[in-house]
Amino acid sequence: MPDPDFKLQAQVERLHARYCHALDEDRLEEWPGFFTENGRYRIATAENEARGLTLPVLYAESRAMLRDRVASLRHANIYEPQRYRHMLSAVLLEEQTPASVKSIANFLVVRIMENGETTLFASGRYVDRISIPEMRYEERVVICDSRRFDTLLAIPL
Amino acid sequence: MPDPDFKLQAQVERLHARYCHALDEDRLEEWPGFFTENGRYRIATAENEARGLTLPVLYAESRAMLRDRVASLRHANIYEPQRYRHMLSAVLLEEQTPASVKSIANFLVVRIMENGETTLFASGRYVDRISIPEMRYEERVVICDSRRFDTLLAIPL
Amino acid sequence: MPDPDFKLQAQVERLHARYCHALDEDRLEEWPGFFTENGRYRIATAENEARGLTLPVLYAESRAMLRDRVASLRHANIYEPQRYRHMLSAVLLEEQTPASVKSIANFLVVRIMENGETTLFASGRYVDRISIPEMRYEERVVICDSRRFDTLLAIPL
Numbered sequence: 001m002p003d004p005d006f007k008l009q010a011q012v013e014r015l016h017a018r019y020c021h022a023l024d025e026d027r028l029e030e031w032p033g034f035f036t037e038n039g040r041y042r043i044a045t046a047e048n049e050a051r052g053l054t055l056p057v058l059y060a061e062s063r064a065m066l067r068d069r070v071a072s073l074r075h076a077n078i079y080e081p082q083r084y085r086h087m088l089s090a091v092l093l094e095e096q097t098p099a100s101v102k103s104i105a106n107f108l109v110v111r112i113m114e115n116g117e118t119t120l121f122a123s124g125r126y127v128d129r130i131s132i133p134e135m136r137y138e139e140r141v142v143i144c145d146s147r148r149f150d151t152l153l154a155i156p157l
Numbered sequence: 158m159p160d161p162d163f164k165l166q167a168q169v170e171r172l173h174a175r176y177c178h179a180l181d182e183d184r185l186e187e188w189p190g191f192f193t194e195n196g197r198y199r200i201a202t203a204e205n206e207a208r209g210l211t212l213p214v215l216y217a218e219s220r221a222m223l224r225d226r227v228a229s230l231r232h233a234n235i236y237e238p239q240r241y242r243h244m245l246s247a248v249l250l251e252e253q254t255p256a257s258v259k260s261i262a263n264f265l266v267v268r269i270m271e272n273g274e275t276t277l278f279a280s281g282r283y284v285d286r287i288s289i290p291e292m293r294y295e296e297r298v299v300i301c302d303s304r305r306f307d308t309l310l311a312i313p314l
Numbered sequence: 315m316p317d318p319d320f321k322l323q324a325q326v327e328r329l330h331a332r333y334c335h336a337l338d339e340d341r342l343e344e345w346p347g348f349f350t351e352n353g354r355y356r357i358a359t360a361e362n363e364a365r366g367l368t369l370p371v372l373y374a375e376s377r378a379m380l381r382d383r384v385a386s387l388r389h390a391n392i393y394e395p396q397r398y399r400h401m402l403s404a405v406l407l408e409e410q411t412p413a414s415v416k417s418i419a420n421f422l423v424v425r426i427m428e429n430g431e432t433t434l435f436a437s438g439r440y441v442d443r444i445s446i447p448e449m450r451y452e453e454r455v456v457i458c459d460s461r462r463f464d465t466l467l468a469i470p471l
Binding site: 163164167171173174175177178181240242243244245246265267269272273274275276277 | 360460
Binding site: 006009046087089090091092104106108120123124125145146147148 | 320321324328331332334335397399401402422424429430432433434
């Protein structure tokens with residue numbers, strides 16, 4: 001195991017932290033800006049990933065597509081008011097190149113409904129490819145542990 | 158986004174970690190020492206914060222008030238034996254000055270009753286102003302996601 | 315409070331992160347390799363630890379014993395398919411010597427059954443003694459908050 005790059009580790013953790021807070025504070029319009037222009041975003045289940053199935057729950061392959069998604073979420077606005085709280089842990093850097101680095105991290109998201117009810121909403125792994133020194137997601141794959149899904153999935157993970 | 162100050166980030170995370178462990182190990186008497194002499198501590202709900210309401214669930218504006226709170230908790234001691242476990246994530250530094258820094262962090266607290274039952278107790282954000290180089294809380298605002306509250310709130314968050 | 319050793323802190327957090335991901339991705343065969351040759355591993359309850367009882371839920375005192383445990387888990391394989399997700403927080407270094415360092419960290423583990431059901435499985439503290447510069451566990455004590463235990467405890471914590 002080579003010594004980790006402490007500076008890069010801190011920069012990656014800062015990117016992840018900014019992402020979490022933007023979503024949890026409902027600043028959805030900032031969400032596409034965390035990705036590169038052709039950044040890919042995909043939500044999958046661990047079961048499908050293990051089987052090599054490529055049917056994602058959600059898929060986008062550019063910042064423009066992410067902006068569309070935000071717009072439709074804002075426009076529809078049919079979902080029940082709710083909050084998310086993202087918890088992130090065990091950020092592990094791998095496969096560093098001069099232009100990018102891979103990051104794996106565990107996550108847990110709790111959902112708080114308007115009546116105050118709090119539930120475990122999702123758990124899983126973020127598997128990311130991050131551009132250097134830009135520090136944006138070239139690819140963010142959200143691999144959820146459970147196959148049970150809120151089909152609305154109103155707010156991004 | 159300027160490059161984060163790695164040393165300060167590590168110092169802030171260490172302060173938060175010491176705070177969590179002191180509470181989780183029931184070393185309540187150490188709690189006031191994490192604050193400056195005139196340190197403010199406030200528990201609020203996200204709903205009230207968003208509406209600009211200043212009615213906190215709990216409020217203290219000095220180390221002396223925090224000591225009083227600990228004393229009354231120890232004296233009353235009427236609550237059912239329980240444990241807390243604090244999880245902290247996504248520590249993000251902002252607004253650094255020579256004398257202080259702002260820190261935002263997500264938290265999740267689980268409560269373990271004496272019979273072993275474990276529940277999600279609270280989730281939310283810590284919004285802190287931390288003195289430098291003293292590394293104590295000048296202000297710690299605990300913004301809970303849920304409006305549902307255990308009115309006793311026997312142990313500090 | 316002396317200034318923390320930032321490099322060592324990052325190395326310890328990397329070790330913990332690699333451990334979490336190995337277990338969560340079911341790479342159990344890598345588990346013994348996180349320990350020194352005579353590394354000790356013990357799961358206890360907070361209640362028993364507080365009373366000074368030394369009856370652990372699970373105990374091993376060498377890499378060989380950990381390998382046996384993995385082999386029997388793989389051989390038996392009677393447990394229902396399930397996933398774990400480890401969340402780690404508040405990693406605090408103490409008692410550094412030239413050859414080792416103590417680490418305390420909070421953890422939360424959620425379990426995801428095959429039908430998708432997600433539950434809080436365990437919470438507690440890791441209390442570790444880690445060899446330097448080898449970065450392996452000389453001792454890992456898993457102190458669970460709850461006395462309620464899944465007696466199978468199929469996957470290591």
